[in-house]
Every structure is written in structure tokens, then in C-alpha cells.
Amino acid sequence: MLIVHELPFIYQLHELMARDPAAAQAEAAAQMATRADPVERLALRLLQAICHARLGNYVQAEYELTRALRQAKQRGMHYLVAEARDELAAICLMRGQIDAALRQWLDCFDAALQEDSRFGLVRAHLGIGKVLFALGKHDEAKEQHLRSVELSYALKDNSMNSAIHLCLAADYLKLAEFDRAYVALAIAEDNLAHSPYPDKHRSELLIYRSQIRAGRGEWHKAVNELDEAIRMATAGHYNWHHAFAELESGRVHFVLNRLATARSHLLIASSKAHSIASHLLEMQAEELLYSISKQEQRYEEALVHHRRYTELTLELIDNQNRHQIDPTTRRRLRRMESELALAQSEQENSSLMARLQSHEQHIQALKIEAETDPLTGVFNRRALEDRLQRELYTATQLSRPFSLLMLDIDHFKQVNDRFSHLTGDAVLKTVAELIQSCCRQDEFITRYGGEEFVILLPGAGADTARHIAERIRLKISHHDWFTLHPELLTLTISIGTAELQAGESTHDLLARADAHLYQAKAGGRNRTCC
Numbered sequence: 001m002l003i004v005h006e007l008p009f010i011y012q013l014h015e016l017m018a019r020d021p022a023a024a025q026a027e028a029a030a031q032m033a034t035r036a037d038p039v040e041r042l043a044l045r046l047l048q049a050i051c052h053a054r055l056g057n058y059v060q061a062e063y064e065l066t067r068a069l070r071q072a073k074q075r076g077m078h079y080l081v082a083e084a085r086d087e088l089a090a091i092c093l094m095r096g097q098i099d100a101a102l103r104q105w106l107d108c109f110d111a112a113l114q115e116d117s118r119f120g121l122v123r124a125h126l127g128i129g130k131v132l133f134a135l136g137k138h139d140e141a142k143e144q145h146l147r148s149v150e151l152s153y154a155l156k157d158n159s160m161n162s163a164i165h166l167c168l169a170a171d172y173l174k175l176a177e178f179d180r181a182y183v184a185l186a187i188a189e190d191n192l193a194h195s196p197y198p199d200k201h202r203s204e205l206l207i208y209r210s211q212i213r214a215g216r217g218e219w220h221k222a223v224n225e226l227d228e229a230i231r232m233a234t235a236g237h238y239n240w241h242h243a244f245a246e247l248e249s250g251r252v253h254f255v256l257n258r259l260a261t262a263r264s265h266l267l268i269a270s271s272k273a274h275s276i277a278s279h280l281l282e283m284q285a286e287e288l289l290y291s292i293s294k295q296e297q298r299y300e301e302a303l304v305h306h307r308r309y310t311e312l313t314l315e316l317i318d319n320q321n322r323h324q325i326d327p328t329t330r331r332r333l334r335r336m337e338s339e340l341a342l343a344q345s346e347q348e349n350s351s352l353m354a355r356l357q358s359h360e361q362h363i364q365a366l367k368i369e370a371e372t373d374p375l376t377g378v379f380n381r382r383a384l385e386d387r388l389q390r391e392l393y394t395a396t397q398l399s400r401p402f403s404l405l406m407l408d409i410d411h412f413k414q415v416n417d418r419f420s421h422l423t424g425d426a427v428l429k430t431v432a433e434l435i436q437s438c439c440r441q442d443e444f445i446t447r448y449g450g451e452e453f454v455i456l457l458p459g460a461g462a463d464t465a466r467h468i469a470e471r472i473r474l475k476i477s478h479h480d481w482f483t484l485h486p487e488l489l490t491l492t493i494s495i496g497t498a499e500l501q502a503g504e505s506t507h508d509l510l511a512r513a514d515a516h517l518y519q520a521k522a523g524g525r526n527r528t529c530c
């Protein structure tokens with residue numbers, strides 16, 4: 001079976017396409033006139049279609065790709081089928097048509113299997129990973145991307161390798177595994193030196209690197225990297241990258257409270273994203289524009305942005321496969337729809353401010369639901385990531401102390417094993433209540449893992465943190481646990497504390513508290529280590 005990728009003239013055209021899609025398209029048209037071989041002609045047609053996509057003509061690209069796909073299927077050219085499906089899937093994903101993208105990549109996988117095309121398989125894994133990423137299943141996305149790393153090893157395709165490692169970096173960033181993200185970016189960067197798409201991938205790389213910087217509170221470096229990413233994406237007409245970089249820039253300036261600059265970046269992000277039908281990017285830009293307008297008390301504008309944000313959210317979710325979305329999200333969405341309808345019918349007789357407040361409350365309710373641990377009612381780990389980053393930023397800006405506690409129930413497995421899982425659950429709930437009773441309103445309590453809790457203490461130095469930790473530890477050890485189970489006589493906890501040090505990242509701070517917790521366990525449990 002002919003491996004089209006090995007047709008030298010096609011390979012050269014691919015390289016040209018990376019630098020100059022318009023020139024590649026013209027060259028492919030010229031070659032078409034001279035070639036009679038049906039495989040070669042089809043490969044050229046496909047390449048022309050891909051050029052349309054690279055030039056941002058997605059409707060035309062989709063039409064041409066679908067035609068090429070039909071012909072490739074008729075002729076049993078599975079490699080070309082895989083390639084066309086890969087491109088079609090990418091367009092679907094960019095538009096937020098998650099379900100369609102997933103189906104295309106699964107079909108791409110089948111076609112690649114039929115021809116034993118490693119390129120096709122790598123692309124399918126890469127793409128399926130992107131879909132899972134878009135669905136928020138970052139762990140599963142990472143697995144798919146790692147699989148494509150394995151498969152691509154023998155291909156020695158630098159461009160593909162940089163693309164895969166960029167995806168991996170994005171997964172790790174979402175999983176808050178910053179060190180791994182950093183390594184993935186370094187590998188992507190190594191590969192970039194030999195890739196025909198250096199600027200496109202480099203702009204993406206800079207965006208991810210800026211996210212790592214932001215995670216570490218290095219805001220100014222993040223701004224510089226994003227400026228460079230915007231410059232590259234603009235020069236290369238990489239619309240998606242441009243929109244993404246503007247969005248991230250808007251986000252960083254927003255955190256830095258430079259609202260006017262943030263707004264101008266976000267307006268570009270939103271319009272760029274709109275022009276390429278990237279609902280996901282547009283939605284995020286509109287959400288931030290809404291927050292900025294509200295903060296500046298420009299309520300009329302805020303309402304417009306919120307409307308657009310809600311519309312896009314609904315559109316995105318509507319596009320997703322119903323089975324891929326868990327029932328809670330769907331219920332939340334239905335509620336959001338009715339809320340929107342309600343807001344519209346109230347339009348005439350309520351003031352702008354009142355309507356905004358109702359949107360705000362609704363969003364607040366959704367946010368609380370998404371950030372709450374259902375068993376204990378305290379915040380979950382997802383909420384912690386967000387909050388911790390903000391607290392670190394505030395503490396640094398105000399030069400105010402900040403500490404956190406990491407707390408773990410001792411020998412909790414024995415509670416489950418001896419008295420049942422239900423008793424274990426009741427213990428977890430009671431521990432959460434007892435912690436709450438020892439904390440102030442602004443002290444943020446989260447269930448970090450199974451029987452582990454993290455508590456954020458804004459304004460607390462090391463001594464105060466130790467004092468609060470001891471108060472919680474004693475409260476729990478003195479509690480009448482037999483009320484939960486007659487044979488449960490004692491229950492203790494171990495705590496590690498850490499006070500924020502200058503220049504420390506969220507990851508470092510958590511790691512230090514974790515190390516102290518480990519010391520407390522190793523030292524015999526039922527104690528606090530600082």
C-alpha cells in the first residue's frame with residue numbers, strides 16, 4: 001500500500017504549507033494540472049483543502065475535505081481518509097462541536113489501523129486527547145497524549161513531537177503538575193528548532209509558559225511572554241493562537257488590576273475567536289469582559305457581555321455529546337437556561353442593576369455547587385487551586401503573612417475497615433464540622449483528598465498557624481467519637497503547617513506543608529509539625 005506521506009513532492013508541499021499556505025495552495029494547483037495518477041491527484045486535492053483551513057477559510061476547507069474524504073473512501077486510501085478526518089475533526093473541535101470531533105478522530109483511528117499508519121494513529125490519539133481535554137477530563141487526555149508520545153517515538157517528526165508535547169504541557173497545567181508541564185514544554189522547544197512550524201508552536205509554547213509563570217506569581221514575566229506570543233501569532237496569521245494569547249493577556253492584566261489594558265486584549269480575543277468560530281475562547285473572553293465591566297460599574301456593557309457568555313455556554317454544551325456530560329452539569333445548564341428566560345421576561349419592569357444581581361447570584365450558586373465537596377460541604381480541591389493562587393497574590397502584594405495547614409486523619413483506614421465505610425463517611429463529615437468550628441469566615445477549608453484537608457489562613461504567620469492547628473487537633477482528639485459508633489473511642493489527626501516565604505509558588509508551599517505533615521506522621525501522629 002502506498003504511503004502518501006512518502007511522496008516527496010507532497011512532503012515538500014507540506015513544508016511549504018507550514019511557512020506559506022497560500023503559496024502551497026497555488027503550487028498544489030499547478031502540480032494538479034501536470035499529474036494524472038489518481039492517488040497523487042487526491043493527495044494534492046487534500047493538501048489544497050488543508051491550506052484553506054490554514055488560511056482560516058474553514059467553510060471552504062470543510063467542503064473540500066469532505067469531498068476528498070469521500071473519494072479517498074471510495075478508493076480505499078485509508079491514509080488519506082485518516083488525514084482528512086484528522087483535519088475535519090480539528091475544525092469541529094475549534095468550533096466546539098465536541099461530539100463530531102470525537103467521532104471524526106475515532107474514525108481516523110480506524111482508518112489508520114487499516115493501513116497500519118503510525119502517523120494516523122498518532123494523530124487520532126492526539127486528537128482524542130484534545131477532545132477529552134475540552135471535556136475537562138484532563139487525566140484521560142494526558143493518557144491519550146502519552147500514548148501518542150510512545151507511538152511517535154519512531155517517527156522522528158519534530159513538528160508532530162512539538163505538537164504532542166504542547167498538548168501534554170496543557171494537560172499537566174490543568175492538573176497543576178507544573179514541573180511536568182515545564183519538562184513537556186522543554187521537549188516541545190527542543191523539537192521546535194527543527195520544525196517547519198516554529199512560530200506557530202512557539203507562540204503556543206509561550207502561552208503555556210506564561211501560565212506557569214502566572215501560577216508562580218511571576219506576573220511581569222508572564223506579560224512579556226504573552227506580548228511575544230501575540231507578536232508571533234499576528235505575524236504568522238495564526239488566528240487561534242492569536243485569540244488564545246490575547247485572552248491570556250487579558251486574564252493576567254485583569255489579575256494585575258489593569259482593567260483598561262485587560263479590556264482591550266479581551267476585546268481582540270473575543271472578536272478574533274468569533275471570526276474563527278472558536279466558541280470556547282470567545283466564551284472565556286466574554287466572561288472576563290463581563291467581570292471587568294461589572295467591576296467598573298459599566299452595567300449596561302456587563303449585561304451585554306454576560307448575555308453573549310451565556311449564549312456561548314449554552315451553544316457549547318448543546319454541541320457536546322449528551323452522554324459525555326454528567327447529569328449534574330446538564331441540570332445546571334437547564335437551570336441556567338430558565339434563568340436566562342426569566343431575566344429576559346423581567347427586562348421591561350426591572351432595573352438593569354437588579355437583573356445583573358440576579359445573574360450574579362445565579363453564577364455564584366453554580367460556582368458554589370462546582371466547588372463544594374458533596375460529602376463534607378467544605379470546598380473541594382478544584383476550588384483550592386483557584387483560591388490559593390489568589391491568596392498568594394494578595395499576600396505578596398500587601399506584604400501580609402499567609403499560612404496553610406495540611407491535616408490528615410490518623411489511621412483512618414482502620415475506621416473504615418473496623419466500623420464500615422458509612423461510619424468513615426460520618427467521621428469525615430464530623431471532622432469537617434469541627435474544623436469549621438475552629439476557623440474564622442475568611443479561613444478557607446478544603447477537602448484535599450480522601451481523609452486530608454487543607455486550610456488557608458490569610459494574615460496568619462507561623463505562630464498563629466501553629467496555634468490554630470493545635471486548637472483543631474485538640475478539638476478533634478477531645479470529641480466524643482463514640483456517638484458515631486460505640487466502639488470508636490478515639491480519633492486523632494496530624495497536621496503540617498507552612499508559612500508563605502518570599503518568591504514561593506503554590507506548589508512549593510503545599511509541598512512544604514506536606515513534608516511537615518509527613519514528619520508529624522513519622523514522629524508518632526497526633527501532633528503538629530511546623
Ligand SMILES: Nc1nc2c(ncn2[C@@H]2O[C@H](COP(=O)(O)OP(=O)(O)OP(=O)(O)O)[C@@H](O)[C@H]2O)c(=O)[nH]1
Binds near residue numbers: 410422525
Ligand atoms: N469512608 C470513606 N473513606 C474514604 C474516603 N476517601 C478515602 N477514604 C479512605 O481513606 C483511607 C486512607 O487510608 P491511608 O491513606 O492508608 O491512611 P490512614 O489509614 O489514615 O493512615 P495514616 O494516614 O498513615 O495515619 C483509605 O482506606 C480510603 O479508602 C471517603 O470519602 N469515605
